[in-house]
Amino acid sequence: MGTVFSFDIRGEAAAQAGAAVEAAARWLHRADALFSTYKPDSELSRLARGELTAAECDPLVVEVLELCEAAEVRSHGWFSTGYAGGLDPTGLVKGWAVERASRLLAAAGVSDTCINGGGDIQLSGQREPGLPWRIGISDPLHPGRFVAVVEGAGELAVATSGPAERGCHVVDPHTGAPPRDGLASITVLARGLTAADAWATAAFAQGSASRGWLEELPGVEAFAVTAFGDTWSTAGFGQFARVG
Secondary structure (H helix, E strand, O other), X not given: OXXXXXXXXXXXXXXXXXXXXXXXXXXXXXXXXXXXXXXXXXXXHHHXXXXXOHHHOOHHHHHHHHHHHHHHHHOOOOOOOOOOOOOOOHHXXXXXXXXXXXXXHHHOOOOOEEEEEOOEEEEEOOOEOOEOEEEEEEOOOOOOOEEEEXXXXXXXXXXXXXXXXXXXXXXXXXXXXXXXXXXXXXXEEEOOHHXXXXXXXXXXXXXXXXXXXXXXXXXXXXXXXXXXXXXXXXXXXXHOEXXX
């Protein structure tokens, strides 16, 4: 998927988690083999070239494309698998793969986990007994600093979209050009990383006008940094924000 993944395993099950982590890693490699836009032999690449039909693909490909279609409708077109005839579900598929990896660990009895896929994070359980996970949100305008810290236990996903790490890789799906309403980054919180990843992508593409739309999404909160260094957040973001 063109990025680095890491696992942080806590709790009593950590010492015996090796096999479960290996299974989750195998799953991520399978997802990469199916959906990579970098590999010409991935099913996604072959589908995009017309060498396969959706019916001939692995059912997981159909599942992801259906999720993408639903996200496009829910975001009023700001999330899209492509423009100018392209096919690229990477605004959703990485989060989907990481969320499923987290569920594989939980099914194996490994429930206190943090999986980081290129800066997008799926949390489960707690970091220590009675202590929630703490996740820093990087300041896109001042590398090496945090602009905010969020805290949560149970199932919580944190996804950030912006050009700070990889350059401008999110475009306005209506024009194919970089977003004109300059956000430096936007971080979305949701229960699962499938939704958080997709909504962060759509919100960054739309810019600050996405704030009202994000407020309407149930179970979703967001924190944004503008190109000028100002910040804004959705009404319920404060319940996750921590200082220090």
